[in-house]
Amino acid sequence: MSIALIAGAGALPLALVEAARAAGAPRPFVAALDGFAPEGLAPDLTFRIERLYPFFAALHERGVTRIAFAGAVRRPRLDPALFDPLTAGIVPRLMATLAQGDDATLREVIALFEEDGFAILGAGEVAPALLPPEGVLAGRITPRDQQDAARAALIVSALGRVDVGQGCVVQQGLCLGAETLAGTDAMLAGVAALPQDLRPDPAGGRGLLFKAPKPLQDRRIDLPALGVQSVRNAARAGLGGIAWEAGGTLCLDLPAMRAAAEETGLFLWSRPPGTGA
Amino acid sequence: MSIALIAGAGALPLALVEAARAAGAPRPFVAALDGFAPEGLAPDLTFRIERLYPFFAALHERGVTRIAFAGAVRRPRLDPALFDPLTAGIVPRLMATLAQGDDATLREVIALFEEDGFAILGAGEVAPALLPPEGVLAGRITPRDQQDAARAALIVSALGRVDVGQGCVVQQGLCLGAETLAGTDAMLAGVAALPQDLRPDPAGGRGLLFKAPKPLQDRRIDLPALGVQSVRNAARAGLGGIAWEAGGTLCLDLPAMRAAAEETGLFLWSRPPGTGA
Numbered sequence: 094m095s096i097a098l099i100a101g102a103g104a105l106p107l108a109l110v111e112a113a114r115a116a117g118a119p120r121p122f123v124a125a126l127d128g129f130a131p132e133g134l135a136p137d138l139t140f141r142i143e144r145l146y147p148f149f150a151a152l153h154e155r156g157v158t159r160i161a162f163a164g165a166v167r168r169p170r171l172d173p174a175l176f177d178p179l180t181a182g183i184v185p186r187l188m189a190t191l192a193q194g195d196d197a198t199l200r201e202v203i204a205l206f207e208e209d210g211f212a213i214l215g216a217g218e219v220a221p222a223l224l225p226p227e228g229v230l231a232g233r234i235t236p237r238d239q240q241d242a243a244r245a246a247l248i249v250s251a252l253g254r255v256d257v258g259q260g261c262v263v264q265q266g267l268c269l270g271a272e273t274l275a276g277t278d279a280m281l282a283g284v285a286a287l288p289q290d291l292r293p294d295p296a297g298g299r300g301l302l303f304k305a306p307k308p309l310q311d312r313r314i315d316l317p318a319l320g321v322q323s324v325r326n327a328a329r330a331g332l333g334g335i336a337w338e339a340g341g342t343l344c345l346d347l348p349a350m351r352a353a354a355e356e357t358g359l360f361l362w363s364r365p366p367g368t369g370a
Numbered sequence: 371m372s373i374a375l376i377a378g379a380g381a382l383p384l385a386l387v388e389a390a391r392a393a394g395a396p397r398p399f400v401a402a403l404d405g406f407a408p409e410g411l412a413p414d415l416t417f418r419i420e421r422l423y424p425f426f427a428a429l430h431e432r433g434v435t436r437i438a439f440a441g442a443v444r445r446p447r448l449d450p451a452l453f454d455p456l457t458a459g460i461v462p463r464l465m466a467t468l469a470q471g472d473d474a475t476l477r478e479v480i481a482l483f484e485e486d487g488f489a490i491l492g493a494g495e496v497a498p499a500l501l502p503p504e505g506v507l508a509g510r511i512t513p514r515d516q517q518d519a520a521r522a523a524l525i526v527s528a529l530g531r532v533d534v535g536q537g538c539v540v541q542q543g544l545c546l547g548a549e550t551l552a553g554t555d556a557m558l559a560g561v562a563a564l565p566q567d568l569r570p571d572p573a574g575g576r577g578l579l580f581k582a583p584k585p586l587q588d589r590r591i592d593l594p595a596l597g598v599q600s601v602r603n604a605a606r607a608g609l610g611g612i613a614w615e616a617g618g619t620l621c622l623d624l625p626a627m628r629a630a631a632e633e634t635g636l637f638l639w640s641r642p643p644g645t646g647a
Contacts, residue, residue, distance in 0.1 A: 167567070167568060168544075168570065170571065191542075191543070193543065247532055248532045248534055251528045251529065251531060251532040251534075252528065252529075252548070254528060255524055255525045255528040255545075256545075257525055257528075257538075257545040257548060258545070258548070261534075261550075265468075266468070266470065267445075267551055268532075268533075268534045268535070268550045268551060269550060269551050269552070270550055270552075271529070271534060271535070271548035271549075271550050272548075273538075273545045273546060273547055273548050274544055274545060274546050274564070274568055275546070275547075275560065275564055275568065279560070283552065283556070283560055287551070287552055290444070291444060291551055291552065293445065294447060
C-alpha cells in the first residue's frame, strides 16, 4: 500500500476512493485531520498538525511513498500543549504562511511532505475519471452563456490571483456572487436569496455558476470540485447551468450530476481553459 | 438653479442635499429615475431612460448646467413603447455597454450627459464634508488591522478591475466576503451568518470591512458609501472596524457613524490610498 489519501471534510475523499476502486487500483491508506472527518469514509488514521512529524513517521512505517490530498480543510486551531519537539520547530514557518492566506499555507504543507520524502499526486492522477473531458455534458449552451462564462472566467481568475476563491455566479454580464471562505453552496444560497428586482430578466439569459482553479495554485491539491448538490443548488438559484475549467475542476459523480441537470433543465459545460476570456 | 442632482435609491441623495445646505449652497434641483426613489427626499422631476433626451431638454429649460449623480441605480427594465425617437437612436450604444458591466454603462451615461452640454460634478465637489480626511476617526487600530486593511485593499482592487464590487471583509488575512451586486449589507449579513468554526479566533484579530472605488472607475459617480447602518452591520458581523480609501469613499453621516462606532467598540479608519497594499 504505497498511496495515502490525506482526507479532509466533504464528499470528495469518498468519491476519490470509489473512482480509484472503479479503475481497479488498490484502496489507498486514508488519513484524516482531526476534526475534519470525510463523509462516508472511515479513516485508517487520524492525525493532528501539532504532531505532523510523528504522523510522517507512521506513514513511512506503512510503506507510504505517495500522497494525495482531497477534501476541505479549514485552518485548525492549534493546541500548544500537543506539539512534539520536531513539529514545534516548524511553527514559525507555518505562522508566516498563514498570514499570507490559504494558498500559501497549502503550498507550505506540500513542501513539508515533500521535504520528508513523499511524492505528491494530484487527485486527477489517482482518479482520472473525476476530471471530465471538454464538452457540453448536459443540456445546451447559448451565445449568452458563452459570454457569461468568459466574463466569469475573468472574474474567477482575478479572485484567484488574490487567493480569495475559485467560483462566481454571472448572469448577463453581472456578477451575482463571488466565492469566499463560506464556499460554493453559501454563495449559491446568497444568489437564491437575491431580491428579484436586482436580477436581470431571465428571458435574456439565466446565468451560470463557474468554477476554475486559482491561476497560480498548485494543481496537485485543492482543485475546485462540483457534485450533484452543486447542480441542485444552482437550479434553486435560478441559474441556467454550470460551467467549469476542463481539466482543472473535479466532478465527484458526473453521472448523478448529469441526471440532476437533465431533471432540472440545467446545462453542464466542461469549458476549455483560456477560451475567449 | 444651475446644479441638478440625479438621485438614485438609498440615503446618499438626501445626505448630499443636506451637506450642501450645511455648507450654505443653494438646494440642487433633484431628478430621480422612475422606480428608484431616494429616501426622505421628494424629487422635483422623475424621468425614464426611454425618454432621456426630453429629460435633457427639461433640464436645459430650467437652466441646469452642472450635474451630480448620487445613490444606487440598478439596470432599469426598458419599455420599448415609451421611447421617443431621439432616445431610441442611442439604444444600440446602451445595449453594447450593458454587456460590458455596470461600470461601462455608467461611463456611457456620463458621456451622454456631457455630449448634451452638461458638466459632471463629483459628490465630493457638491458636498466636500462627505469625504472625511485621512486618519483614525474612532477607536484604535492594531498592526493586525493594518495588515488586514492592506490585504483587503488588494482584494477590492482586484474585484474592481473586473467590475465586480467595491468592498470586502478580511479577518486575519482571510477573505470572509466579497461585495457583488447584492451590496455591502448583504455581504455583512453573509459574514454574520458564517459558522463560527469557519472564522479565525477573534483573539487574533476581529477583522474589518473595507471599501474603495474601483481602480479605473470615473470618480465623479458611483463612489462607494458608508453610513451608520454599515457600522451597525459590521458590529453584528463581529468585525473590529471599518476602513476605507480616504478621498474615495463617501461617509453619509460621519458624526452618527462615529457615535455608533464608539457605542459598539469599532474603529473607523480613513486610510490613505496605496498604503502597504
